[in-house]
Amino acid sequence: MKVGFIGTNEVLEIGLSKLIESRDTNNTVINLNTVNTDLPDIDLLFIDFGSDRQFATEKLAQLTINYTSTPIMLYVSEHNLKTVKQLLSLGVQSVMTYECDFDEIYESLESILKGGKVYCNKVLEVLLEDTTKENTLNCLPVQLSKREIEVLQLVVNGYSSKQIAEELFLSYHTINTHRKNILKKVGVKSVSELVLFAQSTGLMSLENT
Structure with missing residues (x-):
């Protein structure tokens, strides 16, 4: 190096x-x-x-x-x-x-x-704090399904795949598939980048309706 x-x-x-x-x-x-x-x-x-x-x-x-x-x-x-x-x-x-x-x-x-x-x-804390102060949502630059949004919100909140599976009553394999699809759609490789994406787009304020 x-x-x-x-x-x-x-x-x-x-x-x-x-x-x-x-x-x-x-x-x-x-x-x-x-x-x-x-x-x-x-x-x-x-x-x-x-x-x-x-x-x-x-x-x-x-x-x-x-x-x-x-x-x-x-x-x-x-x-x-x-x-x-x-x-x-x-x-x-x-x-x-x-x-x-x-x-x-x-x-x-x-x-x-x-x-x-x-x-x-x-660095992430600063971005998270700023996002929580915003009242309006930005446009979501990628199309995520309702289920993918649910999974993403739990990932950003620190849930493991096993915990998400239990929370949503889905299989561990299904959750991992959703996580891979989300990373691919968003165009990032890590959870840290996923956090930044979710916060910068205001996605964490979305309601699952």
């Missing part, structure tokens, strides 16, 4: 280097703060968006021109709604906060390298 680091927090950079190198001696962190030409090959970009936001934003805009398909993890020191929404609008694969420990960060790095998207619970 080759991680390109952008940020002014030297302590964070050293800690990140020690973390990933302790997991695999082939892992390495490459500082990209002063790199403008002859860009090195990297597997992902790690952007410290908390120490110096302006610097990180400028470097991010510059480097994404060259690293067009490289996954990005943003590390933020604050998780107010405005900041979170701005970060998500960039299409990044992961947003983690300073409250996350290094084990969570490493697991997230591995996940986005496999094509996943990861948002820490603090």
Whole structure:
């Protein structure tokens, strides 16, 4: 794993280097703060968006021109709604906060390298809190059946497939089929992304009528 680091927090950079190198001696962190030409090959970009936001934003805009398909993890020191929404609008694969420990960060790095998207619970909490304050619903961009909406609402509320099956008096196999169909229709790969979808569309406020 080759991680390109952008940020002014030297302590964070050293800690990140020690973390990933302790997991695999082939892992390495490459500082990209002063790199403008002859860009090195990297597997992902790690952007410290908390120490110096302006610097990180400028470097991010510059480097994404060259690293067009490289996954990005943003590390933020604050998780107010405005900041979170701005970060998500960039299409990044992961947003983690300073409250996350290094084990969570490493697991997230591995996940986005496999094509996943990861948002820490603090980020999700902000989005959930904002959605509950909205009184109007947005249009649902995909067509879900009444049963799929019921299943989705329970998934987002933390129910397991077994619990959903018991709640709706359906078989475990049927619930798993519904979950797969929902993920396919919505176009996401994880429950975290499903939560974001449900909250951003106002789906959690729908009544099963």
